[in-house]
Amino acid sequence: MKLEFEKTHDFIKKRWKDGVKENHEGEYAIPYPFVPPCIDGLFLCLFYWDTYYTNKGLILDGYVDLAKSNTSNLLYLCNKYGHVPNSNSYPGVKHNSQPPYLHLMVKDIFAETKDLEWLRSAYFTLKVEYSFWMRERITPCGLNRYHHHDKTDQECIDFYDYVATRLEIDPNASPKMKMHDGSAYNACAESGLDFSPRYGTDGNEICPIDLNCLLFAMEGNMADWAVLFEPEMEKEYRLARQKRKKLIEELLYCKEEGVYFDYNFKKNTFERTDLYFTGQFFPYIVGISNDRKGCSKVLSKVEYAYGIASTSPYGDKISYQAAYPFSWPYDNGICFWGLSALGMKENAMRVGTKYLELCSKSYMKAGHLWETYNAVVDEVASKKEYPNKEMMGWTAGIYEWIFDYISKNS
Numbered sequence: 408m409k410l411e412f413e414k415t416h417d418f419i420k421k422r423w424k425d426g427v428k429e430n431h432e433g434e435y436a437i438p439y440p441f442v443p444p445c446i447d448g449l450f451l452c453l454f455y456w457d458t459y460y461t462n463k464g465l466i467l468d469g470y471v472d473l474a475k476s477n478t479s480n481l482l483y484l485c486n487k488y489g490h491v492p493n494s495n496s497y498p499g500v501k502h503n504s505q506p507p508y509l510h511l512m513v514k515d516i517f518a519e520t521k522d523l524e525w526l527r528s529a530y531f532t533l534k535v536e537y538s539f540w541m542r543e544r545i546t547p548c549g550l551n552r553y554h555h556h557d558k559t560d561q562e563c564i565d566f567y568d569y570v571a572t573r574l575e576i577d578p579n580a581s582p583k584m585k586m587h588d589g590s591a592y593n594a595c596a597e598s599g600l601d602f603s604p605r606y607g608t609d610g611n612e613i614c615p616i617d618l619n620c621l622l623f624a625m626e627g628n629m630a631d632w633a634v635l636f637e638p639e640m641e642k643e644y645r646l647a648r649q650k651r652k653k654l655i656e657e658l659l660y661c662k663e664e665g666v667y668f669d670y671n672f673k674k675n676t677f678e679r680t681d682l683y684f685t686g687q688f689f690p691y692i693v694g695i696s697n698d699r700k701g702c703s704k705v706l707s708k709v710e711y712a713y714g715i716a717s718t719s720p721y722g723d724k725i726s727y728q729a730a731y732p733f734s735w736p737y738d739n740g741i742c743f744w745g746l747s748a749l750g751m752k753e754n755a756m757r758v759g760t761k762y763l764e765l766c767s768k769s770y771m772k773a774g775h776l777w778e779t780y781n782a783v784v785d786e787v788a789s790k791k792e793y794p795n796k797e798m799m800g801w802t803a804g805i806y807e808w809i810f811d812y813i814s815k816n817s
Contacts, residue, residue, distance in 0.1 A: 439476035444800035464804030507669030564590035617686035683708035
């Protein structure tokens with residue numbers, strides 16, 4: 408193990424407590440301490456899907472109490488709003504949710520604490536979240552999509568105008584186009600990838616492979632916990648899981664390419680088979696597929712000299728931040744997760760080492776971590792939609808997750 412890796416690990420382990428925040432007052436109050444993405448500056452609220460990866464590092468570094476309080480805060484927000492909001496902030500609670508990782512966080516916390524009463528309470532809250540996705544985000548084909556809460560036409564126009572400043576798109580588009588595209592961009596924001604060529608201006612017409620894999624995993628966890636707390640529901644969750652897997656295989660698997668793609672339920676076709684992306688590792692993560700050949704193909708499309716890019720190269724004129732050549736913590740984490748889940752140790756070690764090298768290099772140079780890098784050129788990401796900030800959060804969490812794996816497998 409390189410000395411730089413060890414020093415970065417030591418820094419992260421000691422730095423976690425410096426990032427702990429509390430918010431017990433006001434409309435967006437939450438009851439427990441939490442760890443946001445940033446220590447100072449932007450992003451000082453609790454974001455939804457980031458927190459899963461943050462928790463990975465907290466647990467490995469002995470801060471199970473903080474990981475549990477993060478998770479309990481998200482459960483609290485789910486009960487308060489009927490879904491888990493994007494974040495406990497404005498506009499985080501107004502527009503949308505984020506990828507449904509809460510059941511995975513609950514599983515991780517229970518594995519550490521064995522607290523059955525806490526799990527029981529969490530299970531019944533997760534029923535609220537599952538109902539939200541199956542009521543508000545279901546499509547005619549039987550799979551789920553990202554979307555947004557009820558919005559007026561003007562709110563969609565306003566969101567388009569906001570996105571236009573980030574993507575440098577036409578600020579003078581017609582009101583009709585703004586309404587359509589503003590709605591679509593809001594759906595993309597719910598995916599956590601704000602914004603991406605995966606969704607473009609069809610965001611709410613797409614059934615994403617990673618979203619449906621997350622719900623497939625959720626149905627499995629809910630079935631397992633129903634055995635303990637609500638036995639009559641076990642069969643319902645198992646049948647829903649079987650149905651989802653069948654639909655994923657029928658609608659999202661491309662035999663010609665040998666991998667899974669997003670599906671446009673309005674066009675009744677795959678969405679952009681010319682575009683590969685890190686979300687395609689999810690079938691291997693959740694056990695829908697154990698096809699190493701397919702996983703290797705996805706890897707070959709998104710791995711570059713300095714890490715994992717969000718997508719393969721694309722031809723759009725718009726420069727999206729959740730796309731090639733940018734490399735985010737979740738891109739590296741999801742890729743590593745998929746490879747290690749399939750037992751592809753050599754690939755997982757190589758990909759993981761690249762991420763440790765990126766983060767440790769920036770720490771040794773600047774004394775802190777960044778969120779986003781360039782997978783193609785050895786540098787911190789530039790020309791993104793918003794400037795890089797010093798990060799802990801999922802940057803640190805994924806670093807520690809990979810560091811632990813490499814330490815044990817070197």
